[in-house]
Amino acid sequence: MNHTEGGLVIFSANSHPSSREISKRIGERLGVELGKVQVYQEDNRETRVQIQESVRGKDVFIIQTVSKDVNTTIMELLIMVYACRTSCARSITGVVPYFPYSKQCKMRKRGSIVSKLLASMMCKA
DSSP: OOTTTSSEEEEEOSSSHHHHHHHHHHHHHHTOOBOOEEEEEOTTSOEEEEEOSOOTTOEEEEEOOOOSOHHHHHHHHHHHHHHHHHTTOSEEEEEOSSOTTTTOOSOOTTOOOHHHHHHHHHHHO
């Protein structure tokens, strides 16, 4: 099944080389080519995402592993999700083998539950 003909698109994020490898393996298993997306950082370190094919009405899976720079990884994923949403994807699923900030899942004194905040941000993007 070619991803441009079906209703499924798999994108790989750039933050870590293992994202690309995992994405390729999943695509091979499903018989789907990886979607075309360009993710890069500007000179000022802002992340830019360009979806290079139509995702209108398709189910999109974004595979993102976590690098040492967790915050950049999160922003890359959020920007990719938002780019797909504004491109009218039918559904968007983030595949995150290790969920960043998952150790901060309980309230401590006057702190915050960061994992809940991150999950909310992903839903809103």
